Amino acid sequence: MHKKGWILLLLLLGLPVQAVPTDDIANILRDQEAAWNRGDLDAYMQGYWQSDKMRFVSGNKFRYGWAETLAAYKKNYPDKATLGQLKFTIEETKMLSNYAAIVVGRWQLTRVKDKPNGVFTLLVEKIDDKWVITHDHSSD
Structure with a gap:
């Protein structure tokens, strides 16, 4: 086998195809956004660690x-008007390890x-x- 063939074979054997964690993490927020916008706080909370x-x-x-966080959301956002869109x-997702990441961003509600x-x-x-999500720090 030629040198290029060996290199290609080594690359194929050494790099299994895996989902990129940052994509999985971004999907959490996309799913939460969709759930919020349809008024489903129970589905919104599925992105959080149930602990x-x-x-x-x-x-x-x-x-x-x-459970306490879900109850607070339901109290503070009792209807579609307060939920808004x-x-x-x-802004950034920084992988800390194969099992942890920090996500920094912005949120906006659009209401009447x-x-x-x-x-x-x-x-x-x-x-x-x-x-x-195991820890959420959100502010105005």
């Missing part, structure tokens, strides 16, 4: 737990009377072979 250790930080409050913009917006930093981790 009492999941942390959500906003304003000057710390909230712990998936959500748009996420990912206003357009609140802000920034977020997410810690996304691969737990039980699924990427989930």
